[in-house]
Amino acid sequence: MRSKNEPDGQKRSFIEEARRAQIIxxxxxxxxxxxxxxxxxxxxxxxxxxxKGVISYHFDGKDELMDQVVMGVYTEIAEAVVPxxxxxxxxxxxLRAHVRGVAEYALAHRERMTALSQIFLYARDDQGAPRYGGxxxxxxxxxxxxxxxxxxxxxxxxxxxxxxxxxxQQAAMDAMFEYWRVHPDHDLLAHAxxxxxxxxxxxxxx
Amino acid sequence: MRSKNEPDGQKRSFIEEARRAQIIxxxxxxxxxxxxxxxxxxxxxxxxxxxKGVISYHFDGKDELMDQVVMGVYTEIAEAVVPxxxxxxxxxxxLRAHVRGVAEYALAHRERMTALSQIFLYARDDQGAPRYGGxxxxxxxxxxxxxxxxxxxxxxxxxxxxxxxxxxQQAAMDAMFEYWRVHPDHDLLAHAxxxxxxxxxxxxxx
DNA sequence: TTAGATTCTGGCCATGCGGTCAAAAAATGA
DNA sequence: TCATTTTTTGACCGCATGGCCAGAATCTAA
Numbered sequence: 332m333r334s335k336n337e338p339d340g341q342k343r344s345f346i347e348e349a350r351r352a353q354i355i356x357x358x359x360x361x362x363x364x365x366x367x368x369x370x371x372x373x374x375x376x377x378x379x380x381x382x383k384g385v386i387s388y389h390f391d392g393k394d395e396l397m398d399q400v401v402m403g404v405y406t407e408i409a410e411a412v413v414p415x416x417x418x419x420x421x422x423x424x425x426l427r428a429h430v431r432g433v434a435e436y437a438l439a440h441r442e443r444m445t446a447l448s449q450i451f452l453y454a455r456d457d458q459g460a461p462r463y464g465g466x467x468x469x470x471x472x473x474x475x476x477x478x479x480x481x482x483x484x485x486x487x488x489x490x491x492x493x494x495x496x497x498x499x500q501q502a503a504m505d506a507m508f509e510y511w512r513v514h515p516d517h518d519l520l521a522h523a524x525x526x527x528x529x530x531x532x533x534x535x536x537x
Numbered sequence: 538m539r540s541k542n543e544p545d546g547q548k549r550s551f552i553e554e555a556r557r558a559q560i561i562x563x564x565x566x567x568x569x570x571x572x573x574x575x576x577x578x579x580x581x582x583x584x585x586x587x588x589k590g591v592i593s594y595h596f597d598g599k600d601e602l603m604d605q606v607v608m609g610v611y612t613e614i615a616e617a618v619v620p621x622x623x624x625x626x627x628x629x630x631x632l633r634a635h636v637r638g639v640a641e642y643a644l645a646h647r648e649r650m651t652a653l654s655q656i657f658l659y660a661r662d663d664q665g666a667p668r669y670g671g672x673x674x675x676x677x678x679x680x681x682x683x684x685x686x687x688x689x690x691x692x693x694x695x696x697x698x699x700x701x702x703x704x705x706q707q708a709a710m711d712a713m714f715e716y717w718r719v720h721p722d723h724d725l726l727a728h729a730x731x732x733x734x735x736x737x738x739x740x741x742x743x
Numbered sequence: 744t745t746a747g748a749t750t751c752t753g754g755c756c757a758t759g760c761g762g763t764c765a766a767a768a769a770a771t772g773a
Numbered sequence: 774t775c776a777t778t779t780t781t782t783g784a785c786c787g788c789a790t791g792g793c794c795a796g797a798a799t800c801t802a803a
Binding site: 552593599 | 791794
């Protein structure tokens, strides 16, 4: 039995790793299909064509399973988008590349992005507080704020409240994906480019 | 027994009207305090110091109760904000007044605004679809879009995608209130004014 | 005063949840 | 081969939910 979150350095067997991956995949599919609130362990198990107990056997609980989903997708996005941001020549172009890059990832991995959004939106701890949103969004905001400050110091951006901007940009991007989830035929890339334009105009110098 | 949503023109007794108002108030307080997911009928009944069955007696179900809360708060906001928007001399000022006005309402009626946000965020129908968000946000978007178009025709605003802007503005405002809920000491009015500035700059002509 | 309508209570129901467990099954290796 | 370990199963647990209802309490009006 190896279900804890790797408390010591013990290795996981190959088989166990495969089962975990299979269950994580089933969780992504289930959440994307029926939404987080209806993605019970029983339903995820059914999707994985596996008994419910197996999930409890391989994971500490639903929370650990969700952590794994979030970490996996989040890492994937960062790997796809960060290099593109760094390749840009100006902060303004980097900001546009960020919005555009995440949108392209979403287009190519719709289920994963949907599942991620759903978990961020709905997962709560036992006190009822958001498990990823709320105060946990702090690192996200701080990353954006770093970008803004760089632009301000470089003279590309005017003097604005970086926290308000970070909260607004993150919200606008989340809303873009939610809108696209509800209206699957919506042109996500056009939306992303338009949003990039709005953001740049909101904060550029002059 | 008069619990249906006024299917015919029958009047509600004074006592019944008072009970309904009391329960609605208890629902607002409970949701604002513990969040929608934990605001069960039992908990709302306890807040109202009333037996659980009373809610079922006076309301068709939890959904009707939530509808009443939403309608009440929403109407109140509109009554407070719409006149202020209409009083402005330019579309740009109207846009700023909108953001500022809703923020001032929230500041003066924190519990009501919190409850409204929570219901919008979490209430779902029996299919798991959002009961107020999603496709139901359409009228909200259309109102914003009318404002934008007026500004475009008047030459105040440049040519931008009104749908993307409406989705983004609504999201940024919702996020502002959510951030304020999580950080109660946050300066909401300053945030609102800053957001107004961001929005205006994003779409103004030139 | 009293019959009938209205309102309220508190227990009950079915459902679904996350999680646990003994026992069965499968894999492993001496 | 066969004992040991790993993995899986499906039933079961406690809990919370929204809703229901028989009977009690209260109000109303003749």
